Amino acid sequence: MKIYTKAIFFLGITICCTHQINAQKQLYNYVDPMIGSEGVGRVFIGPSCPYGMVKPSPDCTSSPNSGWLPMPKEVTGFSQVHVSGTGGGPKYGNIQIMPFSGALDKMDQTSFRAEENVKLGYYETVFKENNIKTEITTGEKVSFYRFTYPKNTSKELKIDPGFFLGEEKIPDAREAQQFVGSQIEIVSDTEVRGYSRIRGGWNNGRAYTVYFWAVFDQPIAKYVTFKDGKFYNNQKAQFDSGKKTAALLSFGNTGKEELNVKIGISFLSELKAKNNIEIEIPHWDFNTVLSTLENKWENLLSRIKVSEDTSEDYKKMFYTGLYHTMIMPVDRTGENPLWTNDEPYYDDFYTIWDTFRTSSPLITLIDSKRKVDIINAMLNIYKREGYLPEGRSGNDNGRTQGGSNAEVVLADAFVKNLKGIDYELALQAMLKDATVPPGGNEEKEGRGGLMDYLKLGYVPYGTDRAGNRTIDYAYNDYNIAIVAKGLGKMDLYNQYIKQADNWQNLWRSDYENNGAKGFIMPKDKDGNWLDDVVFGESKIQKPTFKYTPVIIESPWYVCHWCVFFYEGNSWEYSLSIPHDVPELIRKSGGEKAFEDRLNTFFNSDLYNVANEPSFLTPCLYHWIGKPYLSSDRIRTIIKNNFNTSREGLPGNDDSGAMSSWLAFHMMGLYPNAGQPYYLINTPLIKETIMQLENGKKFKISAKKMSDKNKYIKAAFLNGKAYNKAWILHDDINNGGELVLEMDSKPSAWGTTIFPPKK
Incomplete structure (x- = not known):
């Protein structure tokens, strides 16, 4: 009997240990959605499938971009569509629901959280006022809620299609979302349907409509509907008349305490939202939905595995970085309300100015088939609407921040030989950006200041963001040249490779600042350098400010979008020439002067880790034969700015831009997109x-x-000595092993063969 008992005991230990080992192997457990949720990161904290259309999460008032704010901030409700890591005005926050207990007589059911639990695919909170527990998971297009009410209390639920994020009192406030209409109908004692129609937001986009179909696993016992400030008994529907509508539902105080709710979302129709439920989650098993979501993420995360002895913090930082990278853009294939075809459709490019440098290349590395779908969706947008997206949200292009950077994404796919893309069409789309002004839609798409750029070789001061537009357009022209050459169109190549030098037309070679010489500086349309720049709109007094390489113009002199350099200054942008670093070095006075310039940039706090145009800058030492200095800078930047805390990202994550920058460097690689x-x-x-x-x-x-x-002492690629501090995508894609032998001091490795030239 004792032997049998011991056998059972040891068997139990074995099973337990096996379970623990298996649990350790689940990489999604290292993802912490709360990293970067506070401070400036603004990441989405709720459950999401990879590139998922539906992103349910708490809304802590209507102000935050991602919906969520830390405790003790109140919770207004839980809406179904959000974005991640964005700046500017909020977008979405549609179809809000909120559990409560009590009379059906008020719309405001704001509550405070007593506790909160967040992990990949799962959100949980308990409210202080009523002790109601909310649990959320999700599918691709269907949210799943499990509400648990205290015993012997009534179970109520608010459904509010009139709610949205970013509402302002001022009509048509810039970057604010605006209400257009909503509708709600109680279809049966277990179903409610309706929609929310909103316009505006960060991209100042046209109206978009989010349709919903909600189903409950308990029958509605009582209800009131709401419209334009009034409640209506025994009216099951409130049609859209341009006024806010909602419904308050009671499920009584008998039966089980647990109320399950599925909310199908669609951008096409209410019946399509219902169909999404029937296809995706036809059952009522919350845990099965959560497990399915976890498996989707595990499949993607496991495509990059790290050594077992990697620290817990580094595993969390790395896999959370991968996770953040694959939340957006959003897969809305089959949900496009603008045209009909079977091609992929993606939305929420937020924005490509932010994501082309690191997010897009990381998706190419991890999920290349998905990247092909995303690019084909971009080309489909071009075919139907006339321009590639630079930013896009709510099924509408906008906004442009600098260049037409879809060109970089297309060129990146081309040089990395992604199959399944019509590159002739891609070149056509790129040339449209480069040759046809968007006709008053410069904020939405295309290239603002294009005619001046083509005539003068630069965008003159007075056109918004003239400095970074000139730099970006030059790089975009380089992208066009590379694709044209690969397709055998040498006339186009010769034209655009010459235009790729246009950044030099704003290089003021005699200007000195902080010991460095030569900067990108403002020039007027007559070719005059501008030292003192007029600001304001007065016709009589014309005050000026002195333009220097360290000045930040906004908000003191001009508006946020009216600057010479978007979200940066000349020190940052004058180092942001990714296609022609050797010429940048020459113009800066040679290798020694360039090294001094870089050292000044980092040591004098001129570097802004949160600014995408500076993403490549820590690696620029590679081009002067000192890759070990790049590594030193990168390690210091990560140590001082990234961690596993809720403030673990140093800037807006911008659809995974910051997170993917970190993930690449943790692997020891960095793309030049x-x-x-x-x-x-x-x-x-x-x-x-x-x-x-x-x-x-x-x-x-x-x-x-x-x-x-x-420090890297030596490197070996597939067993052979490898002396380059860079590696081709094809070498990675062909498989193999890169071995780095490390030492305590810098070596001659990587100092003689520089990265490819223009």
Whole structure:
């Protein structure tokens, strides 16, 4: 009997240990959606499928971009559509629901959280006032809620299609969403349907409509509907008359305490929203929905595995970085209200100015088939609407921040040989951006100031964002040249490779600042450099401010969008020439002067880790043969700015831009987007293994790496000595192993063969 008992005991231990080992292997457990949720990160904290259309989450008032704010801020309700990591005015926050207990006599059911639990695919909170517990998970197009009410209390629920984020008292306030209409109908004792129609938001977009179909696992016992400030008994429907509508439902105080709610969302119709439920979640098993979501993420996250001895914090930072990268853009295939076809449709490019540098290349590396779908969706938008998206949300293009950076995404796919893309069509779309002014829609799409750019070779001061537009357009022209050359169109190549030098037309070679010489500076349409710039709208007094490479113009002199450089200054942008670093070095006075310039930039706090145009800058030491200095900068930046806390991101995550920057550097790679190579730096993780979609694997190993041994002494690619501090995408895609031998001091590795030239 004792032997039998011991056998059972040891069997139990074995099963328990096996379970723990299996649990450790689930990479989604390392994802912490709360990293970057506070401070400036603004990430979405609720459950989401990869690129999921539906993103349910609490709304803590109508102000925050992602809906959520930390405790003790109140919760207004839970809406079904959100974005992640964005700045500017909020977007979405549609179809809000809220559990409560009590009379059906008021719309405001605001509550405060007593506790909160967040993990990948799951959100939970308990309200202080009524002790109601809310749990949320989701499918691709269907939210799933499980509300648990205290025993012997009535179960009520508000459904409010009139709510949205970013509402302002001033009609047509810039970047504010505006109410257009809503509708609600109680279809049966277990179903409610309706829609919300909203316009505006960050991209000042046209009206979009979010349709819903809600189903309950308990019958409605009592209800009132709401319209324009009044409640109506025994009226099951409130039609759209341009006034806010809603419904308050009671499920009584008998039966089980648990109320399950599924909310199907569609951008086409209420019946399509219902169909989404029937196809995606036909059952009432909350845990099955959660498990399905976890498995989707596990499949993607497991495509890059890190060594077992990687610290817990680094695993969290890395896998959360991958996770944030694949929340947006949003897959709305089959939900396009603008045209009909079977092609992929994606929305919420928020924006490509933010994401082309790191998010887009990381998706190419992890999920290349998805990247092909995303690019084909971009081309489909071009075919139907005339321009590629630079930003897009609510099924409408907008806003442009600098260049027409879809060109970089298309060129990046081309040089990395992604199959299934019509590159002739892609070139046509790129040329449309480069040759046809958008006719008053410069905020929405295309290239603002295009005619001056083509005539003068630069965008003159007076056109919004003239400085970074000139720089971006030059790089976009380089992207066009590369695709044209690859397609055998040498006349186009020769034209656009010449235009790729246009950034030099704003390079003021004699201007000195902080010991550095030569900067991108404002010039008027007559070719005059501008030292003192007039601001304001007065016709009589014309005050001026002195333009220097360190000045930030907004909001003191001009509006946020009216600056010479968008969200940056000349020190930052004068180092942001990703296609022609050798010429930048020459213009800066040579390698020694350039090294001094970089050191001044970082040591004098001129570097802004949160600003995308500076993403490549820590790697620029590669072009002067000192990649070890790039690695030193990157390690310091990560140590000082990134961590696993709720403030663990140093800037707006911008649809995964910040997170993907971190993930790349933790692997020891960094893409120069639109070009076929990655720069090699000292990784933070000793070993990463990429499972490529072509069935091959690529492994990066840093031998004997430690806090002391942080410099690459030698490298070997597939067993052969490798002396370049960069590697081609094809070398990774072909599979194999890159071994980095580490040492305590810099070596001659990577100092002689520089990255490819223009």
